[in-house]
Amino acid sequence: MKIIWIKLKTLRFAWYVFLIIITFYLSLILNYFFQISPSSKNISTSSLHSKIVTIGIDPGHGGIDSGTHYQRLYEKDLNLILSLKLAEMLCSQGYRVVLTRETDCLLTPYAHYKYKGHPYKSDDLQQRLIKLEAAKVDIIISIHLNWSEFRFRRGPIVFYSENSLLSQKIAQEIQDQFNQVQPYRKLTHSGDYYLLNHATLPIVLIELGYLSNQDERYLLQREAYQKKLLQAIINGLKKISLD
Numbered sequence: 344m345k346i347i348w349i350k351l352k353t354l355r356f357a358w359y360v361f362l363i364i365i366t367f368y369l370s371l372i373l374n375y376f377f378q379i380s381p382s383s384k385n386i387s388t389s390s391l392h393s394k395i396v397t398i399g400i401d402p403g404h405g406g407i408d409s410g411t412h413y414q415r416l417y418e419k420d421l422n423l424i425l426s427l428k429l430a431e432m433l434c435s436q437g438y439r440v441v442l443t444r445e446t447d448c449l450l451t452p453y454a455h456y457k458y459k460g461h462p463y464k465s466d467d468l469q470q471r472l473i474k475l476e477a478a479k480v481d482i483i484i485s486i487h488l489n490w491s492e493f494r495f496r497r498g499p500i501v502f503y504s505e506n507s508l509l510s511q512k513i514a515q516e517i518q519d520q521f522n523q524v525q526p527y528r529k530l531t532h533s534g535d536y537y538l539l540n541h542a543t544l545p546i547v548l549i550e551l552g553y554l555s556n557q558d559e560r561y562l563l564q565r566e567a568y569q570k571k572l573l574q575a576i577i578n579g580l581k582k583i584s585l586d
């Protein structure tokens with residue numbers, strides 16, 4: 344009786360060992376074919392997010408809001424031209440791009456009524472942020488042009504959000520690139536702008552130059568100078584790691 348009991352015990356033990364070995368090899372096979380291991384998933388996700396992949400471009404102003412202007416040269420129009428070119432260059436270099444506008448418009452329905460006193464401007468800016476945040480972009484670049492009563496002032500300036508260290512870092516990298524490709528060296532600034540204050544994503548606002556300066560106004564409309572500035576933005580972005 345005792346011998347039978349011991350044999351049964353041995354058999355049960357052998358059966359457990361057999362089950363453990365089978366489970367182990369099955370999990371190895373499943374991992375190999377379906378990559379179901381949670382650790383391998385984590386590795387691929389973190390490496391995917393270490394670089395900027397999707398860029399939100401916001402061409403400043405539009406519609407009834409022209410921004411600054413020199414005679415019939417309106418900031419809103421040049422902002423759009425420069426933004427579309429930046430989008431094209433980014434796409435050809437492997438980035439995904441989302442634009443807040445691709446035509447001469449505002450994103451708020453209130454602008455059509457031209458209702459005096461209605462805060463259409465803040466509603467428009469809020470809509471821009473909603474659009475880019477819904478698209479889950481990695482970073483927002485808002486494109487603008489500057490104006491000063493001091494006509495000698497010139498050179499591109501990058502503004503960052505005080506709420507985000509990454510925004511400050513991106514601004515610095517892009518400003519460094521601008522300072523290398525044109526002689527008017529500038530510092531980055533934190534800016535009290537609606538977009539910078541309200542964005543929940545890393546954001547920079549770029550004033551690409553002064554429409555009030557005659558030489559810069561001329562250059563900003565020239566293809567070669569535009570491409571030089573826009574490539575400087577892309578080169579700055581390439582130096583950023585999101586980790």
Ligand SMILES: [Zn+2]
Nearest residue numbers: 403410487488
């Ligand atoms: Zn502007």
